[in-house]
Structure formats: C-alpha cells, structure tokens
Amino acid sequence: MSFTDSKFRIATEEQVNAELGGFVRGARFRCYLCGHKFVVGDYWRWVHATHKGLTNFLVCQSCDCDDVLEKWIKANEELEKRFWWILE
Numbered sequence: 001m002s003f004t005d006s007k008f009r010i011a012t013e014e015q016v017n018a019e020l021g022g023f024v025r026g027a028r029f030r031c032y033l034c035g036h037k038f039v040v041g042d043y044w045r046w047v048h049a050t051h052k053g054l055t056n057f058l059v060c061q062s063c064d065c066d067d068v069l070e071k072w073i074k075a076n077e078e079l080e081k082r083f084w085w086i087l088e
Helices: 068-082
Strands: 043-047 057-060
Touching (some): 043 068
C-alpha cells in the first residue's frame, strides 16, 4: 500500500527524519496548511491536488476535513494574491 492512497498514516522515525525534496532532514515533513512539524506518532495524510493544477500536499489530523482540498486551493490563491512578486 502506498501513501498516495490518501489514507491516514502514523509518522515513523524514518519519515520524520527523511530528506524530502532535497531539504534538510524532516524540514518538509509537516502539515502544509498549519505548518505543524510531524513527530513520531502523529497522524498525517497525503492529498492529491495536481488535478487542480496545484502541488500535492500533506495534512495533519487537526487540519483535515471534508473540504481540505478547497482550503488548499484558497491558501494558494491567497499566496498568489499577496506574494505575486516572489512567485514571478
């Protein structure tokens, strides 16, 4: 079973210390909505968003809800609106 099935997982020591995207170990293993850095034992879930033209993301149990993808869309819209000068 792969994490891409969008089911909740429990963070392991290996995941917490993994180098994701070439960043320092554990730096990117966090909730993309609230920024919570996952620790061993935390629940986390991978959410597919590329079909909406966005980056797939990780979410913590506290931020997850029925409309989590809509929250991600709004967060990205706000980012583009406020920080367009960085993104260009």
